[in-house]
Amino acid sequence: MTEPDRTRRILVAGVGNVFLQDDGFGVETIRRLADRAGELPPGTELMDAGIRGVHLAYRLLEGYHTLVLVDAVSRGGRPGTLYTVDVGPGPPAVPSAPMDSHAMDPASVLALLHDLHAGAGGTLPEAVYVIGCEPRATDEGMGLTAPVAEAVETAADLVLDLVRRDTSVPQRS
Helix, strand or coil: CCCCCCCCCEEEEEECCCCEHHHHHHHHHHHHHHHCHHHCCCCEEEEEEECCHHHHHHHHCECCCEEEEEEECCCCCCCCCEEEEECCCCCCCCCCCCCCCCCCCHHHHHHHHHHHHHHHCCECCCEEEEEEECCCCCCCECCCCHHHHHHHHHHHHHHHHHHHHHHHCCCCC
16 A cells, blocks of 8 residues: 655644733634635645644644744734744643643644554654744734734735745655
8 A cells, every 4th residue: 555645735723812912823824815826836725723633733733834824922922923834743842731632732742643653653744844933922812913903914925925935846766
């Protein structure tokens, strides 16, 4: 049995809780990308993962070459600041804490993915990126704050640039 061709499979997943203001940044960016689906390279799939980090981890075992996670990421910058992080294919170092399937950040999802792979097999992505946005507020409430809402279109552009670049790089055989 041969492995499915995954040289062009890319998953772009928006994570976050839309009921916690700017934590919904990843989900809103995926919505914007869905409106621009014609600009995505062939083999690129969008997923509104929301707070379903466990579901996302299982889906990733299906064999994607590249994963792009879009999420609110607190790094101490100005609200609305965008970050592009090349996480690489290895497991992230995350502190051991009880898993909360409704509050999984990108590092927790990736750690779970590696644990699932060790136990169940499947195929891990060869490239993993995070497009993050510095939140202003993550209190209960619907809707993004102004600086984060203004960053959504730029984040969608960053994702498009990243996935286009990934599909234009010759793949190893």
